[in-house]
Amino acid sequence: MSVWSVAKWAVWVGLVLWMLRAGFFGRPRLFTWPMFSRVSECRMRLVDQIGQPINPWHDIVHQDPGMNAWELRCYLAYLREVRGIRATGTVTLVDHFGQSTLRVEDGRVVG
C-alpha cells in the first residue's frame, strides 16, 4: 500500500468519524445539518431618539427572522456606538425555551 493510499484511508476514516460525531451527537457544528429544526423568531418594535422606527432588515446580511439575546445586545450596541442611535421599545424573542418580551430603553435591554 502506497503512502497516498494510507493518507486517503486516514482522511476517509477520520471524516467518517467526524461526520458521525457532528451529525448525530452534541451541539451543532460543521457537518451538522439541523436546517429549520428549531423555532427562532425576533420581533422588534424599536424607535430612535426622535421617534423614527428602526428597521433591522436594513443592517443584517440575511433574511432570517431569528436573532437570539446575544445578537440583540450586539445589534443595540452597534446602533449606539456606530450610528449614535439609542433605541427604545420592545423586542419579542421566540426560541426553543419559549417566548420572552424584552424592554429596551436608551439603547440597552433593561428587562
Next chain:
Amino acid sequence: MWWAEALANGFRYPASPLPICLFRLVIAVAALYKFGYEHHRGAWRWFQPESYVYYRYRHEHPRFPVGPTGYRVLYVAKWAGAAALLVGVLPQLAALVLAAWFLFELRYDRKFHTAYLGLCALFLAASPALTDALTWRTVVDARSSDLSAVLRAEAARVVDDVFAQLLLVLLTVQMYLSSAYRKLRSPQFMSGAALYTFTASLHAERYAQRFRDTWYPRALARRLIDVPPLVGQRRWRPAAIATVVLEAALPVALLVPVTFPVAVVCGALMHVAFTAVLPIRLIPFSFATVGSYLLFIDPATSANWSIFR
C-alpha cells in the same frame, strides 16, 4: 455497486471524468448565482467600518482579524475562483479558493447551505480529473471539430482515482441522514411549529425587508400562514413528517442503482419544496444537492449517456 467496489479497491475504479466535471460546473454555477445575488444585496460593502455585519464579526471573532481591505481581496478572489472553476482553469486551486471563501463566510454568516457548498468545493479539490472534460478546451476543440465528437472523446477518457467522488457521495449521504435525525429529535420541527413560525415570521415582515426573500402565493398564505398558530402548526405537520421520511430514505435509494431514478425524482421534488420556502437563498443549495446525485451514478457507465454518444 460501483462505490462498494471502489472502496474495496482503495478508491480506485475505472471511471469516466464526466460526472465529477459536470458537478464541477454545478458548484461553479451555484457559487456564481450566490455571489451575484449577494452582490446585488450590497455584499461588496458588508465589511465597511459603518456596517453591522463588520461590527458583529469583530465582536464575535476578535482573534480572526479580516479588515475591510482583506475582505475585498477575498471578495475578488471568490469571483475569480468561481469563474476559473466554471471554465476549468486551474480547477483544483479554484476549488480550494472557493472552499476558503465559504469557510470564511461562515465566520460572519453561519448558514448550512454555505457549509455544504464549501465542503463540496473542498472535496472537489481532491479530484485530479477536473480538467479532463467540459473545460474551455472543450469549447476551443469544438470550434475546429464536431462538438459531439469532442464530448465523446472526453467521455471515453478513463480516470482511476475516484476518491473525491466518494467523498462527495459521503457528504450528501451524511447531510441527509444527519438532517433527518436532527429534525426527528426536534419536537418543534415534528409538530410543524418550526416551519410555521419561520414562514409566518418572514411573511409578516415581507414589506419591512430591504431585499425580499419570500413570495408566498395568496392561497398558501391563507391556508398555512394567516391562521392561528396551533392551526398553522397542525397544517405544517404533514410536510415536516414527509421531509424527515424523504431525507432518511434518500441516501439509501440514491446508493442502490434500482431505486436511483425514483430517488432523483423524490429528491428533486423535495428540494423544489425547500426552495419555495426561501426562493432566493436556497436555489444554489438545491442546485448543488440535486447536482450531487450525478455522482451516485456508476462513473464507468457515464461514457454511455445518450448525450455523449
